[in-house]
Amino acid sequence: MGRIVDLCGEVAAAADEGSEGLVLPLEAWDRLRQEWPEEDIEDALGFVKDSVLQSELVEASDSLSARLVELLGTFGEEKAWAAAVEGHASIPVAAIRQLAHRLERLEEILELYRDQPGPDRRGFDALQRRLVDQGIEDEMRPDWEKQGADEPESEGGVGS
Numbered sequence: 001m002g003r004i005v006d007l008c009g010e011v012a013a014a015a016d017e018g019s020e021g022l023v024l025p026l027e028a029w030d031r032l033r034q035e036w037p038e039e040d041i042e043d044a045l046g047f048v049k050d051s052v053l054q055s056e057l058v059e060a061s062d063s064l065s066a067r068l069v070e071l072l073g074t075f076g077e078e079k080a081w082a083a084a085v086e087g088h089a090s091i092p093v094a095a096i097r098q099l100a101h102r103l104e105r106l107e108e109i110l111e112l113y114r115d116q117p118g119p120d121r122r123g124f125d126a127l128q129r130r131l132v133d134q135g136i137e138d139e140m141r142p143d144w145e146k147q148g149a150d151e152p153e154s155e156g157g158v159g160s
Contacts, residue, residue: 004044007036011044012051022049058113065106066119072100073123081130097131104128 014028024032024045032041074080075089075096083089084096091099103124111118 004040007032007040007044008047011041012048015045015048022052058110061106062110062114065103065110068099068103069107069119069121069124072096072103072127073121076123076126076128076130081127085134093134096127100124100127100131 010032015022015024075084084093
């Protein structure tokens with residue numbers, strides 16, 4: 001296993017960025033062929049390409065996710081949420097719901113890769129609560145109102 005890791009390290013050090021991703025210069029191929037079969041070199045190059053692409057994907061996803069957490073987090077505020085529910089937001093609630101759902105999963109995955117703290121999630125978490133609660137408030141409200149109306153008010157205030 002250590003030899004393959006060594007080969008991947010050599011490939012990574014020798015590879016250059018080409019129009020189709022990482023490529024090995026001809027002199028690097030010739031040098032590596034002296035110790036390694038062609039198939040192993042190709043496998044190592046593929047592994048290094050995938051590793052670089054994964055790193056770039058994580059970096060781009062992290063940046064995009066942080067911006068979306070901030071953007072969607074603004075709908076965690078009561079006033080912005082009310083505007084969205086009333087249809088006055090530039091993003092429909094259905095789109096907010098879909099984005100928030102996908103973004104939550106992306107954030108879970110990114111937490112495994114981040115070496116820095118993630119974005120401030122307070123607004124986004126408030127939005128998640130509002131999305132969960134949407135639709136049940138009206139179902140629950142009559143019970144709340146009934147409970148308040150049916151309970152006799154005690155004399156003397158609280159705890160008497």
